[in-house]
Structures are given as structure tokens and as C-alpha cells.
Amino acid sequence: MNAPAVIDRQSEGDCAPVIKERGQREVFCGLTGIIWLHRKMQDAFFLVVGSRTCAHLLQSAAGVMIFAEPRFATAIMEERDLAGLADANEELDRIVDQLLARRPEIKSLFLVGSCPSEVIKLDLSKAAQRLGAKHAPHVRVLNYSGSGIETTFTEGEDACLASLVPEMPVLAAGAPANLVVVGSLPDIVEDQFRRLFAEMGIANVASLPERAVADLPGVGPNTCFLLAQPFLNETAHLLEKRGATRIDALFPFGVEGTSNWLHAAARAFAIDSDHVDRVLQPYQDRAHKALAHQRDRLAGKTIFFMPDSQLEIPLARFLANELGMVLTEVGTPYLHRTHLTQELAALPPGVQLSEGQDVDKQLDRVRAIRPDLTVCGLGLANPLEAEGLSTKWAIELVFSPIHGFDQAGDLAELFARPLRRRDVLRV
């Protein structure tokens, strides 16, 4: 649709020109975040208010998980719900009653907005207040939007966590300093980071989200927070509004990113950096060892990122700096410069960045470049393979443990495997 506008970024002080495009986007909407968020928050239920399409999306994205009594569902709007808004609210109340009667163990209920509910302006924040009052104190009712018209894929997590920020307990100005790690991480990764912080000497550490929504960490002027994920713009903004201070760092992918992330936290807590170096040394050594296995396979290989999760830029930085991959184009659905300042500076010079998407035009560029590996969604992966281009499907990067020192090797392996497979197949 619109021709790509190449913007000169030199004037803005960072490294490379950015292609800004709009057109057809081959991306998930924010509802998809529910698939991993409900695994993380064990006492929460996610009720999407939407259409059959929304239910179908969740079921397609959740695969077989849908059968293990998942803690999410869709209230599918029907013809009669569209007739009048009052009726829709009554219907929603009825559905929520039905749901909570079926699942009495639920402590928090997220009403999740969708495109249809946004377009007909069904006020879910009012509904959340109404239902929250009705079901207090057993169930806390919250709301956020995961609609495609407002959120792309991982932004659903941002919207969800942002809805939790006003619920966080107030810490007074005199309270001892605390650290909040923001972004849902697999439990095993979260535990590793907790141990590292303890070894470094930061004791007062919590996560947003915690495994139970009921255990929300406190926030106040002595709170510092570290983003574990690059897609948490709104959440960070709201935390800052509550007086917390964001610790600027690389994102914790690979040795470089994880070291920088932990050092930044240590600096904020005035911990001696020599001590941190001593603590991190053995972890760094073994991560380097694990990465060495993959470097031979990946060094010099070209890679193209299509936009998906906003993880693209930190991952590209890791692959280029620690594994010697050659970046062609790095696409991201949105480029939040503030949170990515250090990441952008750490990228090799001259990398082509792109923000947004016109998928057909972007595929033309992929075909022209013929990269060794293209990171893309499942709708594009097999068609590109059929054209002889190796791909790595992007969603796996959101579901797999990839942060931190001890996952660095696994993260590299995710990119090395498709290339190795291409080499072994003889059919």
C-alpha cells in the first residue's frame, strides 16, 4: 500500500535507516498472549469477549493444550448480543457467573477485549468494576484489550501486565529498595535469575507477574524495575508513573545481554562491579562453552527477521555479536526506541531495520536476498521452505526458555537446528 519511507536515523543518533511500512501484516493479535500468560499465573482465568474467530484463533494457537482444562475461554457474541448494549452486559454477567460456579478455584478473572468488543464499544472496564464488586472478595476482576486492532502478539502481555500495575500494593517513600523483574518468564528461568540476584547481593526481588496474581509485588519510589522482555512499553510507563525507576540495559539474551542486564541491576543497587564479575564468571564461562558448539554452524550465515514479537532486535544482536551471524533485515512490529537504545547501539553498523509490515513486499525482499535463515510465522514458514529457503518459526521463541546464561546454548540451537536439518536430509 504506502511506499516504504526510508527515514534517516543518523539525525536521531542511532545506527541504521529504518524501513517503515504498512500494509498486510502476517502477525498474531494480542489474544495469543493468553496461551503463555495463563500457564504463568496459576490462579487466573482469561475470558475473551469476542467472536467465533477469537475462539478459533485461541484453539488454533493453543494446539492440544486446549484439552487440559485450560484457564481461558471465549464468550462468543451472537447476533442478539449486537442488538443492544444493555443486553450484552447482562449476558456477560450470566457467563461470568456460570464460569465462576464451574471453576471456584479461580482468584483473578481477566476480561479480555477483542476487535468485535472494541468496535461495538462494549465497556469491559465498567463490566470488570461491576463484576469485581459482585464477586469480591473471592475473585478480583480485571480487564485489558488483546484485540488485533490495538495489539500485536506479545503486546497482549504488555496490556495484561499494565492492567496489574494499578493493583500493586503501595510502598512508602521510606520502604527499603526493591527490584521487580517485569515480563513473564518460564519458572526455571525465573528461578535462575533469583539465585543470581541473591548471589550478587540483591535480596528483595519480585516478579511481575508472580505465579499467583494474589502475590503482586509492591511498588513505590524506592522500586527499581528491570524489563525482561522488550515489548512492555505500557507496563513500564505505568510503573514509572507510580514512582518506580526503570533500569536501562540490554535484554538478557546470550552472555553479553545477560551480563549487561545483571550488571545494570547491580549498579542500581550500588553493588561493587568486581564482586558481580566474580559471581558471573563461572556462568559466563559455561555459557560460552555451550555457545561454542553452535558458533561453527552459524558464523557467517545470513539471517532475515520478519516482524512478530519485538524480540527480533535483541535476538539479532545476540546472533550477530555472539555467534557471528550476518544480519540482513531485522523486522519488528513496533520499535520502542527508549527501551532499545542500548540494543540499537550494540547492533553491528548498517543493519537494515524495518518497522511494521507489508508482507508481500517484505517477501519480495526475502526472495531477493535469499538469506540462509528466515525467522517468520507459521503461515509463511512452509511456503518459504517450499521455495528452498530455510526458516525458523518465530513463535517457538516466545514459548521456549531462552533468557539467561544457561539457556544461551539452547537459544543458539533453535537457530542452528533448521540449518543442520537442511544439511542432513537426502530426499
Next chain:
Amino acid sequence: MQLSVWTYEGPPHVGAMRVATGMKGIHYLLHSPQGDTYADLLFTMIERRGQRPPVTYTTFQARDLGKDTSQLFQDAALDVVERFAPDALLVGASCTAELIQDDPAGLVEKMGLPIPVIPLELPSYQRKEHWGAAETFYQIVRTLADKTRTPSDPATRRPLANLLGPTALGFRHRDDIIEVTGLLAKLGVDVNVVAPLGACAADVARLGEADFNIVMYPETGDLAADYLKREFGQPIVRTVPIGVGATQDFIREIADLAQLDPAPLLAEGLSRLSWWSRSVDSNYLTGKRVFIFGDGTHAVAAARVAHEELGFKVVGLGCYNREYARDVRAAAKKYGVEPLITDDHLAVEQAIADAQPELVLGTQMERHIAKRLGMPCAVISSPVHVQDFPARFSPHMGFEGANVLFDDWVHPLVMGLEEHLLTMFSDDFEFNDGAGPSHLGPHAGQNAASDPAIKPANDTETVWSEDAERELKKIPFFVRGKARKNTENFAAEHGVTTIELATLYEAKAHYAR
């Protein structure tokens, strides 16, 4: 509103995608918000297609609402025509676009595009996937079928039929076409056009040249066949050839219509099901209680096979698509069961639990219900997952289809029997959990009584610290054994006697591949 975790059918625009994706040279322009492209991966992943579906999404976002969504749509239409040069363009709206009241049909009409444009009205809040497919195919036929085409002189050729209904993402559609085409060829009937699957606009144009239409899948083909009957006077064959008896009926019906002799083909006895089912090994199948659920067509066909050809007792019969409820009610009456017409999987689960069948025939959903209830199950209908788009030839129609049904349905029962025997003998000295495989001798299982995942693999001095042991348990069970072994080997090599957390991760790094 309806509370739903699982939906048997997607929205109607997914039905339209199934038609467009099955065809060649037809492009579908869908007015929809960002995110609706998720449906692409049904085709690229579940059906494993090597091309993107021929669908372009306008991808409007919140900031576009109320100003330029219609412009967005028109720009996208121009782009599609230029880039893909389709022979015809389908235009329609997804559920959200239906609410914002742009008029895709009107918008594109004004543009005067150089190709046929087929507007689709798919009411997302009333109808579902199958209806969307049927309506889309009907609109395509209505627009593209050339009314001047009629059958040539029947004296100069063999009878000619169209096969209607197969689509992309259809359960076994690919192989059913091959099987039915082969049967027709043996009978002396040629196939004029198969549509929508594999057809292009030109194929649809010459639908009128056939003598009659065969509706393979009523859910997707009925509307178009009715139209062709009205406009071209083509008779319709509605018998669905699933099972030996139904296939024979199908042959007779066509032979009658085309004035051919069915006797030689019927005498060939092309299905092994008849003998397999009569062989003494099948005796134990007699009166097995079977619960059947799926789309109306497959459910009714399966009930007949179960009842007449395998000697099962049908104890439940239902469908999720109300459009075919009448057929299911009639069949249920025949087998003396209460019909179950619902798209609520919880109601299906309850009915299955109440009926306590020995075999469940259903969709992917019933497979999981049966798994939870510990019942054998086979899949007979969409929705299905990736394993039901197999690489091997596996039709459900025709005589080879009957062979496939026999194997597919009996296999879980034999497996069920095996499992039952193993459970029955679970306290037996040879079969209990701790005994280990018998071929390893009487002492093989002595160490296996406690959790094998956290016990040392060999008789070294290595011990696991509590921390490391806890961490090991967080690793998924299917790789835990390997992680344990690697760590212990690593510890042995490095002279480590106590495995700490660090050792676990040292080993992980060491063995990283």
C-alpha cells in the same frame, strides 16, 4: 453469548478460505483486522501446504477506524489484482469488518476491476465455517458457470459427472477424490470437473457440460448442486459412498442415472472389509457399544457402517452442524438412540460419559474426551489435527475407504484390549511396574521401584545434592533421563562426587548440541 473453549467450526470466512485455497487462480480479499491471518497456518501447518493461501487481509488497525478503512480496502484490491493477477476475486468481511459497515461489494464494484468480482455475505454472528464454504462455492458457481455450456451428444462419449464439495482442509478430501474417480472410471463414468478443490475459473465455467452432479460432501456442495439443478437441469447424486453398503448404493444410483450395468463392478468385491468382518477374529466386535459424533454426513455414514458392517451397537449419534440435524435425527431413530445436536463439547462429553461406550468415533475433540475417559477412539470427521492429514493414501470413501475404516476403528479396540490385559495383570509378578521388561531377566527391575529419574544410573559414588535433584525434576520427563545420564557421566569424567546445581548446568553446557 455462549461460553466456549472449543469450537467445532471456525467462523464462516474460514469456510470461504477453504474454498479459495482449494481452487486455482481465485483470490480472496478479506476486510479484517490485524491478527486474522492466524487462519493461514491451518492450511500451511495442519494441511501442510507449501503455498500461502490466496488470501489478502486488509489489516486495519484502531487508528484506521472511522476514516480510511474503505480506502484501505480499495488500495488492497488494486494491489491484489496487480500482484496476483487472479482470474476472479472474492471479496468479503470478517466478523469485525462486518461491524464497521464498510461495504466490500459496493466498494469494489465502483472500481471497475477487469476481472469478475464475487461479493460474499457471510454473517459471522449467525453462521459458521461449513456454511461459509457452501455459500462461497455457490456464489462462485453462480457467477462463473457458463450458462451456454451444455452436455455434448451422449452417443459420442461416456457419461460425464461433476464431483462437488471437496475443499482445502477437508477431512480426507484429497484421497476420497482419487477413490471416487477410480470407481466411476470402472463403472464407465468420466469426471468432468472436481470443484472447488483443484478447480480454476475455467473449470467452473464448464460445469454445465456434465450429465449430472455427485455431491461428495453435502455440507459444502449442496447449495451449488441445487443451483446447478435449477439452472442446468443436472440431476444430483446425494448418496455419500462411505462404507461398503453405501458405496454399493452409490454405484447402483449412478448406474441407474447413467443407464449402465452396475453388476460387474458390484461383483468384483473390491472391499476386504466384508471378509475381515466375517473372519472369526472379528467375533469379539459383536455388539460393541459405539458412540458417534461429527459432522452430519460423516456421523450418519459411520453409524451405518458400525451397525451393518461391523456388528457394533450404536449407543449415541450426534452432529455439531445444525444444518444437517434432520439426517442425524432420522438415523438416530433407526438405531433407537436419542439424537445429540449440539456444538457444545461439554454436552458431548456428558453424553459420552452417560452412554459409557466401548468405542468413540468422532472428531479431534472426541479423541481427547475419550482419552480423558479412558475409552478407545477413532477419528471420522473434521475438525482434525495434523496427523489426520496423512502422507499415505487413506480415503474414507469407496471400497478402499471401507478397508481404511475397518483398520482405523478396530485398531484402537485391539490396543484397548492389550492395555486392559496389562492393567489386569498389573499386580502379576511379571507385569507389575517395578518388574521391568521380562526379556532382561528376573533381576532387571529391582531398582526401578522408586523414581528412576533421580537415581544414579550406575554404581558410582556420585550423589545428587537436594538442589540439583529438585532442578532435575523441573526438566520435562521425556528428556529427564538423558539429562540425568549426561550429568552423571560429566561428573564421573571430572571427578565430581556431589552433583550440585552448577554441575547440572556445566554438563548441560558441555553436551549442548
